[in-house]
Amino acid sequence: METGRTPQLQVEGLSRFYSNLQAVKNISFEVRQGEVLGFLGPNGAGKTTTMQMLTGNLAPSQGRVTVVGHDLLEDPRAAKAAIGYLPEQPPVYRELTVDEYLDYCAALNRIPAGKRRAARDAAKEKCGLTAVGHRLIGNLSKGYQQRVGIAQAIIHLPPVIILDEPTAGLDPIQIREIRHLIRELGKEHSVILSTHILPEVQSVCNHVQIINKGELVLNDSIEGLAQRMQSSILTVRLRRPPGHDVLAGLPGVKKVESAEDGSLRLYHDPSADPTDALLKLAVDRDWGLTTLLPQRATLEDIFLELTTEDTAHTEAAAMHTDVRVPHKAGRGVRP
């Protein structure tokens, strides 16, 4: 689809070890101009580590990052000038006013002195900060601090903007505003944002990546994902159901599950629809078909399917480490 455009950010074989633990495993992807890439994954999957490596805050153990043709390790100055980064916690100085802070960021990003004012005003306007320019950042609400963080990331109009959980900790109205802002930014810049809020990806991004335990398990456009979601589950209700293995033997069926209400869920390849075969067998063998419903999988289903092993792991881990509350000695009745 967007093959005509050159990639703004290229990542090849990126890995990162923390001593023996490999937090990011051999990740490769590209971001083109005008793409808003949603980076999804459970907590601890390696989202933040990856973003830190893309922005030069963390040195990769292996792999290459190229930003608008500049290698991040060999030519860090040019590469970093083309990136705007908002870390998980906005890197703001609480004792400065918004204007002072943004002027400093403009200078740090080598905007010439004469153009800093214009750059600052433009960034403020995009992020809705015009009214608070003279206020101390420490006195602003969390939502406004987050906006200052975004303004900092876009002040030098970088081709690539990287936002780490930009909506975390905001109220619903603020979340809507920030999402709107990100959509606006996506028109002119390439944006990568990480999140674990699934609807956010659907509402903001046009490209999705899911990372789990350091590995890229899905890399698809939102249209491709919609395709995937349309028809990969059939909900079936049978009066005289055969064994699961019979259903699982149908062409294209990957997995059969019983739902709580007695119906069966057939997961199948989006390319191979088993509906015809199922109908034929149901009539031939008299299973008593009452319901046949192609179901739209949600992004959540896909997410859980791809990361499910991980959740099983964490649940098991949580069970093992049940927290024992120690006896509180001093709380008894004193003699």
Place this chain on the structure above:
Amino acid sequence: MIFVIARQELRRLFLSPLAWTILGVVQFVLAWMFLQSVNNFLVVQSQLLGMGGEYGITELVVMPLLGNTAIVLLLITPLVSMRLITEERRNKTLPLLFSAPVSMTEIVLGKYLGVVTFLVLQLLLVALMPLALLLGGGLDLGMYASGLLGLLLLIGAFAAVGLFLSTLTQHQTVAAVGTFGVLLFFWLLDWARTGADGGVLPYLSLLNHFEPFLKGVFDTRDAIFHLLFITTFLALSVRRLDMDRVGG
């Protein structure tokens, strides 16, 4: 770019009451010392004339004042330098510098220049006091200049240690105590004298490379010692900050 970071550092320093308090308190303490020694000098002045005038007001009032300034700077530098990197690390603002098109060396030099500028301001305020004596008499200006140069180099060395210690930890107090300990150690290395020439340890003492300046002796070896000392600790700071990116 170094100057952008230095100016920002200085500005943020002066936004906190700490900088103003330090400037005021140090000035008050040293002014009091200065007044007392001028008083004493006036009492003994006539006897000194009888001794042939070998020692003047520069030797007896001004140079001791500069010596005391060195001790006071040893006490306050940790307080000024403790927040340099620790605070950024704690408030998670370091990514702003790391993801800007700025090299690690520029970050370190900018921070260093910021804190040195503050200490030089402090030194200038102190240096004004002896100049008041010019109203009523002469000063040995060459000796005075030598003393100030010595203090300038000393400030550079103190600040470099302070910067390095602040890259090591997230806690300002730890950085301050550490800086104070290291500085005092390098000051007192002189005590480890063995044999006639003293041995290696006293040679590394900051005191031994500062005292000649107070006597009006400018030796390039002393100046080079200070410059090497500064370079070493700045290089260590760059390395330590790079470890944040590479290690983990």
